[in-house]
Amino acid sequence: MIGKETTAGRATKFTFLGLWLIFSLFPLYWITVTSLKAPGDIFAFPIAYWPERFSLENYQGLFGTADFGTYLVNSLVVATVAGLVATAISTLSAYVLARFEFRTKSALLMAALVTQMIPSFIALGPLYLLMTDLRLVDNRFGLILVYIAVCVPFCTVMLRGFFANVPDALEEAAMIDGLSRLGALVRVLLPVMRPGIVAAFIFNFVNCWNELFLSVTLMNSDGNKTVPTALNGFISSFNIDWGSMSAAAVLTILPTMVLFAFASRHIVQGLTSGAVKG
Amino acid sequence: MSTTSTRDVRKAPPARKGGAPPTRTGRRREFTTRRGLVIAAFMAPAAVFVAVFTYYPMIAGSQMAFRNWNLTDLTDTSWVGLKNFREVFTDPAWGTVLDNTLLWVVGSIVPQLVIGFAIALWLRRRFPFRGLYQALIFFPWAISGFLIGILFRWLFNSEFGVVNDLLQKAGIIDEPIAWLADPQTAMIAVLIANVWYGVTFFAIMILAALQSIPDELYEAAALDGASRTRTLFQITIPYIRTTLALTVLLRVIWIFNFPDLIFGMTGGGPNNETHIVTTWMIKITQQGDYGKASALGLLVVAILLVFAVFFLMATRERTAAARGSGKRGART
Numbered sequence: 001m002i003g004k005e006t007t008a009g010r011a012t013k014f015t016f017l018g019l020w021l022i023f024s025l026f027p028l029y030w031i032t033v034t035s036l037k038a039p040g041d042i043f044a045f046p047i048a049y050w051p052e053r054f055s056l057e058n059y060q061g062l063f064g065t066a067d068f069g070t071y072l073v074n075s076l077v078v079a080t081v082a083g084l085v086a087t088a089i090s091t092l093s094a095y096v097l098a099r100f101e102f103r104t105k106s107a108l109l110m111a112a113l114v115t116q117m118i119p120s121f122i123a124l125g126p127l128y129l130l131m132t133d134l135r136l137v138d139n140r141f142g143l144i145l146v147y148i149a150v151c152v153p154f155c156t157v158m159l160r161g162f163f164a165n166v167p168d169a170l171e172e173a174a175m176i177d178g179l180s181r182l183g184a185l186v187r188v189l190l191p192v193m194r195p196g197i198v199a200a201f202i203f204n205f206v207n208c209w210n211e212l213f214l215s216v217t218l219m220n221s222d223g224n225k226t227v228p229t230a231l232n233g234f235i236s237s238f239n240i241d242w243g244s245m246s247a248a249a250v251l252t253i254l255p256t257m258v259l260f261a262f263a264s265r266h267i268v269q270g271l272t273s274g275a276v277k278g
Numbered sequence: 279m280s281t282t283s284t285r286d287v288r289k290a291p292p293a294r295k296g297g298a299p300p301t302r303t304g305r306r307r308e309f310t311t312r313r314g315l316v317i318a319a320f321m322a323p324a325a326v327f328v329a330v331f332t333y334y335p336m337i338a339g340s341q342m343a344f345r346n347w348n349l350t351d352l353t354d355t356s357w358v359g360l361k362n363f364r365e366v367f368t369d370p371a372w373g374t375v376l377d378n379t380l381l382w383v384v385g386s387i388v389p390q391l392v393i394g395f396a397i398a399l400w401l402r403r404r405f406p407f408r409g410l411y412q413a414l415i416f417f418p419w420a421i422s423g424f425l426i427g428i429l430f431r432w433l434f435n436s437e438f439g440v441v442n443d444l445l446q447k448a449g450i451i452d453e454p455i456a457w458l459a460d461p462q463t464a465m466i467a468v469l470i471a472n473v474w475y476g477v478t479f480f481a482i483m484i485l486a487a488l489q490s491i492p493d494e495l496y497e498a499a500a501l502d503g504a505s506r507t508r509t510l511f512q513i514t515i516p517y518i519r520t521t522l523a524l525t526v527l528l529r530v531i532w533i534f535n536f537p538d539l540i541f542g543m544t545g546g547g548p549n550n551e552t553h554i555v556t557t558w559m560i561k562i563t564q565q566g567d568y569g570k571a572s573a574l575g576l577l578v579v580a581i582l583l584v585f586a587v588f589f590l591m592a593t594r595e596r597t598a599a600a601r602g603s604g605k606r607g608a609r610t
Contacts, residue, residue, distance in 0.1 A: 030429075117579060125339055213560075252422075
């Protein structure tokens, strides 16, 4: 591995890596090509790997007959606000968990882990009743509150890994200079950790943007639907309209891919720092 | 594990300048109280959100497992003991669901681990555009499991699906296969989709662990004339054993709890033959039988807890053995 690579070894390596790249990207290519075909051409033989004529009809249909613009705005608002608040809250808890030793610490970390272990469907019924009591069913604010709670545990663990990489001498110096702990955190630590925090926000945003089951449960009216809920609506009927579906899928995937491309290095770092360092 | 709260005086806020130096015990107590306040204040928002919107519904949902809780008739939600569990075990679908779940977890994890490991080994050495390559194969991770199910549902479409078309062009099959109409081929299709999605996670976790192995170890192995295979099994794998074990454990938990992909791709069909425990739970929830669904949920938690404990015990023993023979685990 670290010694010399043989030519045959290199050939095998790049062949496999190349094949995996094609396999990884092909489904994304395919859904994009499908979405750009004229609706009739999607179901035409022989299957065309490159559209004979490009058409935006599927996209026009989404914004004309279906109210996809509204769903996009709903998802954007909910994911942005929930992502931002969850990141802010998790920054505080991650900071404490990274910098202090205290008795309940391992219990708190365990509590965060347990949230990942329990199937979310066990909570859906009571959550619906709770939100009804709070008059927050079918309400974007209510969905935001729930999404914050969904994001916080994993985001805290992720950010804790980033804090561990910053020497604590930094904020100690700031506090000796007269800043409060919160002041030191905000003015000294956060600027240093900006890439990690941006990655955490993007991770939260993408999770909320993609979330289906809670949104289906809590959002009833058409005007409040988020994108995944709308996609689910496309398949509840027996036949899937693959033209609209592919266009909607592309519009759903595109923003998250752009964000991931932007931050993938830091997300990778955030995912690995916890597990590798232990 | 448990650390006394005074141990960490170093990290407590320093005393204000100019004040008279307090006595040692007095200063400690002041630090302890202030530390406690800081910890409580910083933890509070996270704790409140998770307690109200995650833990409360989970606990309330758990006790439904022991009640007659059906949305179709809420007049009688009395305590029924283990009746819901008995209903799960006597359901004719239960056997299939268990088999499918096992197949789903093992059939996803093994290829993900093997391919992810290979990719990580191949990515260890720098090559042109390696960063770009990593970013590109990371893309599946940005997509929701539900949408992945839909993407592959279209790829595996029996009439207009590109998979059939490619296989026919390659001469592997003569007639199009109705992938999602037959339980067996449908399970193969959902497994392929999950492998597509999950390899990246293994690759990045293992790559990070590989990069923690000091080059000297490999140099020493090369000097001793160790073969590539021997190096892999006697240096690389023992060194990253802890990361491997933790990653596998995490993935087993996630994949077990990952109904999204199957929900989007087959919806459990055809004929409810591709349900895993969690998609079956969705179906029962949609039928309104919250009691039975809840019982299923508790069974999932129980299975995962037992698995986690045994898995950790087994891997910890082996890691300890590896340490004893002079090799260090990746976890330092």
